[in-house]
Amino acid sequence: MNVIVVDDEPLALRGIGRLVREAAETGEVREFSLPRAALAYAREHRVDAAFLDIEMPGMSGLELAKALKDENPDTHIVFATSYDQYALDAFAVRATGYLLKPARLEDVRRELTFIYGEQRECARRPGIVRVRTFGGFEAEVDGVPLSFRRSKSKELLALLVDRRGCSVTTREACAVLWEDAPYSASQRSYFQNVAADLRAALAAAGAEAALVRSRNSLAIDPALIDSDSYRFIEGDPVAVNAYRGDYLPAYSWAEYSVGSFLRAH
The missing domain is CATH 3.40.50.2300 (Response regulator)
Incomplete structure (x- = not known):
């Protein structure tokens, strides 16, 4: 140190x-x-x-x-x-x-x-996906940043982290990731590529278990995610001190979650 x-x-x-x-x-x-x-x-x-x-x-x-x-x-x-x-x-x-x-x-x-x-x-938690949501969005495993082929794959992970274990259907995810575009078969097909890229990025890092898949929906396992936002809600003083009202600032949909931080403390 x-x-x-x-x-x-x-x-x-x-x-x-x-x-x-x-x-x-x-x-x-x-x-x-x-x-x-x-x-x-x-x-x-x-x-x-x-x-x-x-x-x-x-x-x-x-x-x-x-x-x-x-x-x-x-x-x-x-x-x-x-x-x-x-x-x-x-x-x-x-x-x-x-x-x-x-x-x-x-x-x-x-x-x-x-x-x-x-x-x-x-x-001491190898294989855990460590996520930073305050001031930007970054994800790493054992100190190595996750590598995504598509920016939407990274945004999908951010969305799943934001949902804290709640499942997101394909249609719901598309509505968030492409908020101005109508839902269509081509959009659904592209989303499958995005989800596959996310799975590949986690698998390459030995953390595929963090992604929970079921029919037509995705979620993350919060127990396998070390997120500053999760620790903030739990009252961890380091996470509380790190928050400056800048939760996932690159994603407009994250604005709806800021209120949960205000209510938490």
Whole structure:
């Protein structure tokens, strides 16, 4: 795991850096006294977690957190500050943790234990289709992105993930995927090609079991899908912090599901 520590006060920077190194199980810890230098680093390297001071000249920790999330929404943000009045602001930028200085080793270890635990949960489930629906739609198995021959095949998977295990008939799927086109035999035939491509993509990744087929309908098995949207509904704080109202933004039909996230929290 790659961790950065950012604080404009040298003593505080060294202190938090030392605690993170002592608490971290594996990976690399880099220290930055300048927020913009940390952001430049994050644009070239994946940052899994960032421990940030809040009050810094030029760019505040809150601004840096937002910029880091823009680069990688999965980056965990932990604020380490001398002031407690920023807690609500920290929540607004989807922070994972909030530590008051002087931070203690057990506090830092607790935050890292939570982050490591979330990463292990995904790593120990081989063959699971990991899906990102916030900020876009991507799907992978064991760290390898699924490869689709047709863009509609990818959209069909997104639709099935959105339905969370409920079956979708051929006619229903066509009405969503081609909302402006009348249902016809040629459309039904093309949909069969789209569905076959989806099956092939999952089979090539060793995850064909995630697709549940019955006569004239398709569904996914939610137990074989690790989706940020599913974890959000379950109340997982990492998923809740990652959501910015941008659920499956490429697909207009997904707008109807946004209300379920508002009701969930």
